[in-house]
Structure formats: C-alpha cells, structure tokens
Amino acid sequence: MVVVLGLLAAVLALPTVHAAFSATTSTPGNSLAADRLSPPPALSATQTCSYATTALRGALASTASTPLALGVPTATQPGDVLVAQVAYDGTSPLTASSGWQLVRADSSGGVVTSAVYWKVAAASEPAATFARPNGEVGDMVGGIVAYRGVRPGAPVADGQTGSGATATTPALTTQVPGVVVVHLLARNAGHPPAPSGTGQLWTLGSDSETVTAADEPFAGPGTVPQRSSTTSGATTAWTAQTVVLRPAVQHVGATLSWTASPSTWAEGYRGERVVGGVVQATSAVPYGTTTAADAGLANGTTYTYRVRAYRGSWVSADVTRTLTTSC
Structure with a gap:
C-alpha cells in the first residue's frame, strides 16, 4: 500500500502536458x-x-513688359510637370496665374531676380501670366519647360547669387535615381551660355535681363554635379538655380x-x-x-x-x- 501511494504521489508531481508545452x-x-x-x-x-522614365516635352521662352505671358509647350499633355523661370530687375514679389506655385526666388545685388514656379499641367493648359505689383513697371523675361514621367510634387531646388564672369549652380543631393536636373541662370547684362554637359532649353534677353535654361539627366542617387557658365568679360550680377525633378513612382x-x-x-x-x-x-x-x-x-x-x-x-x-x- 505504501509503494502504491508513493507512485501516485510521483505521478501527481509531474507537470501536465499543457503546462510543459504551453502554446x-x-x-x-x-x-x-x-x-x-x-x-x-x-x-x-x-x-x-520602380520609377517612370522622364522625358522632355518641350520648352518656350518669351519677353515683355509686365505682365509677362509665357506659353505652354505645344506637346504638353495633362499630368506633365511644368517649370517656369521669370527674371526681372528689382526684388518685388510677383503675382502668378492660378495653380502656379513658387519654388524659390533669388535676387542678386538688388538688380536681378529669378523666380521659379511649378505646376501640374491640366487639359488645354493655358498660358501663364506673371505680373509685378500694381504700379511697378519694367521688362521681364522667362520660359516654361514641360516634362512627362515626373513626380507631381514640389521639386527640390536651391540657388546662389554673385557677380562676375562665372556663375556656378549650387550642389543638391537626391535620394532617388533617374532624376532630371534643370539649371536656371539669369544676369542683368550679358548672355550666359548653357553650362558644359547640359542641353540648352532657352536663352533670351530683355532690355534689362538675360536668362538661360539647360537640363541634364542624373542617374543618382547622390550629389548633383555643380555646373558653371562663363560670360566673357562680364562683371554683372547673376543668379544660378538648380531644380531637381524626381521621376514618378510606378x-x-x-x-x-x-x-x-x-x-x-x-x-x-x-x-x-x-x-x-x-x-x-x-x-x-x-x-x-x-x-x-x-x-x-x-x-x-x-x-x-x-x-x-x-x-x-x-x-x-x-x-x-x-x-x-x-x-
């Protein structure tokens, strides 16, 4: 009887299956x-x-006394991303057509300002108008470039200013591959050539300012190369801006x-x-x-x-x- 009770006690002392292997x-x-x-x-x-392949649709430039009307490239399609550059003497902010958003404006020496805008193209996109404040007069010059396959959001941009013969664009860093880099130059006198290694989009002058735009692909990610444009003999004020357009996400x-x-x-x-x-x-x-x-x-x-x-x-x-x- 004592042996039986001892065995029973030993069995009861063992953990249950559920306790030993709790789920x-x-x-x-x-x-x-x-x-x-x-x-x-x-x-x-x-x-x-994965990203869309970007492509240039076209570019147009024009000059006029305020207000300045810039036509949209004829090949533009709805959903394309538009970038506009407007240069003028002075530093007053401009009024832009509805839907155009200011990316940045850079002024040099108080004598030349280059303002950059962007917009997603709508169906039958009309010309864009940029005007000085009421009462201000003066000539203006600029252009619009259109791209397909670009992300519909505010582009990354930077700018720097100076004076003298050589204008140098700022360095920017991109985190994504396959970007388009647009370089925008403006001077209050003299014609800045498109930087080496880029494709010219426009170069046009008014009575007071001259603008040049050029673009290039950049494989990325990484630091976008700086580009220089030398106007021989020039001592005038300049602005140099870089705009990075990221490809649309597919x-x-x-x-x-x-x-x-x-x-x-x-x-x-x-x-x-x-x-x-x-x-x-x-x-x-x-x-x-x-x-x-x-x-x-x-x-x-x-x-x-x-x-x-x-x-x-x-x-x-x-x-x-x-x-x-x-x-």
Missing part, C-alpha cells in the same frame, strides 16, 4: 507545438521601388528575408502584411525558402510584417518587422 495561441491543436516550433530568429524588410513593394527556424521539421512559413491592425494579405512558403516578395504597396505607408514557422496546425510565435515605404 502562444488559444487553439487546442496548438497546445503541444509552440515550444517545439521555433520562430525564425531574424526578419528584415526592405522596400523596392510600383512600390517589399522584399522580406529571414533566418531559417531551428525547427527543421517545420513544413514552412506563413506571413502576414498588417496595416493599422488589419491583416491585408497572407502567404505561405516551404521550409527551405527564406525570402518573399510583396507588391502593390502604397508610398508613405507603414506596414507590419509577421512571419511564423508552421507544421500542420502547429505554429510558432511571430517574428515581426515594420517598414514605412518612402520611394
């Missing part, structure tokens, strides 16, 4: 598996981006990579894409696979990815990684 899920079928199935030790998520995706689960008897991995606590998509791959691709993402959105090992109805704990897309 991270509430389903009875998983109670044995969670501690046996190990999750992948590490997970990474990297964004993937596709945003993600590449996931993880370390294999130590549980080599697992059948594979299951993954989830989650936004705001809601599961948007699920997938599964066999155990020997440790990468996956995700497509159809939105730019500027935060995603959480979950990956777990599984065998039948048994699953491991999740390994997670958050990714905010920024193409």
Whole structure:
C-alpha cells in the first residue's frame, strides 16, 4: 500500500502536458507545438521601388513688359510637370496665374531676380501670366519647360547669387535615381551660355535681363554635379538655380528575408502584411525558402510584417518587422 501511494504521489508531481508545452495561441491543436516550433530568429524588410522614365516635352521662352505671358509647350499633355523661370530687375514679389506655385526666388545685388514656379499641367493648359505689383513697371523675361514621367510634387531646388564672369549652380543631393536636373541662370547684362554637359532649353534677353535654361539627366542617387557658365568679360550680377525633378513612382513593394527556424521539421512559413491592425494579405512558403516578395504597396505607408514557422496546425510565435515605404 505504501509503494502504491508513493507512485501516485510521483505521478501527481509531474507537470501536465499543457503546462510543459504551453502554446502562444488559444487553439487546442496548438497546445503541444509552440515550444517545439521555433520562430525564425531574424526578419528584415526592405522596400523596392520602380520609377517612370522622364522625358522632355518641350520648352518656350518669351519677353515683355509686365505682365509677362509665357506659353505652354505645344506637346504638353495633362499630368506633365511644368517649370517656369521669370527674371526681372528689382526684388518685388510677383503675382502668378492660378495653380502656379513658387519654388524659390533669388535676387542678386538688388538688380536681378529669378523666380521659379511649378505646376501640374491640366487639359488645354493655358498660358501663364506673371505680373509685378500694381504700379511697378519694367521688362521681364522667362520660359516654361514641360516634362512627362515626373513626380507631381514640389521639386527640390536651391540657388546662389554673385557677380562676375562665372556663375556656378549650387550642389543638391537626391535620394532617388533617374532624376532630371534643370539649371536656371539669369544676369542683368550679358548672355550666359548653357553650362558644359547640359542641353540648352532657352536663352533670351530683355532690355534689362538675360536668362538661360539647360537640363541634364542624373542617374543618382547622390550629389548633383555643380555646373558653371562663363560670360566673357562680364562683371554683372547673376543668379544660378538648380531644380531637381524626381521621376514618378510606378510600383512600390517589399522584399522580406529571414533566418531559417531551428525547427527543421517545420513544413514552412506563413506571413502576414498588417496595416493599422488589419491583416491585408497572407502567404505561405516551404521550409527551405527564406525570402518573399510583396507588391502593390502604397508610398508613405507603414506596414507590419509577421512571419511564423508552421507544421500542420502547429505554429510558432511571430517574428515581426515594420517598414514605412518612402520611394
């Protein structure tokens, strides 16, 4: 009798099956598996981006006393991005046609100002008008250039000013590949040539100012090269501006990579894409696979990815990684 009671006490002292193999899920079928199935030790998520190919539609320049009307290049299509340069003597701010947004204005010596504007072209885009404040008179000169495949947002731009024969554009850094760089020069006398290595868009003078615009592709990402334009013998004031047009985003995706689960008897991995606590998509791959691709993402959105090992109805704990897309 004493032996029997001793054995019974020993059995009661053992932990239950559920206590020894507690699961991270509430389903009875998983109670044995969670501690046996190990999750992948590490997970990474990297964004993937593809971009449109940019192309020049055309460019037009004109000069007139205030107000200045600039025509849109004839090949312009709805959705194209337009960039306008307007140069004039003095420093007063201009009034622009509806929809045209100021990127920046740079003045040199109080005698020449170059103002840069941008807009997304609408159907049958009309000419743009730029005017001095009421009561001010004076000549103006400028141009508009149109591009397709450009991101419909404010471009990155910078400018610098000086005087003398050589005008040098500022250096800018781009985080994306395949950009278009537009260089805009203005002088209060003399004709600045297009910088070496660029393609001239326009060069035109009024009674008081001369403007030159040129562009070039830049593979990027990285620092856009500075360009110089020398007007022989000139001692006049100049402005030099650089505008970087980023290509439109076509596709945003993600590449996931993880370390294999130590549980080599697992059948594979299951993954989830989650936004705001809601599961948007699920997938599964066999155990020997440790990468996956995700497509159809939105730019500027935060995603959480979950990956777990599984065998039948048994699953491991999740390994997670958050990714905010920024193409």
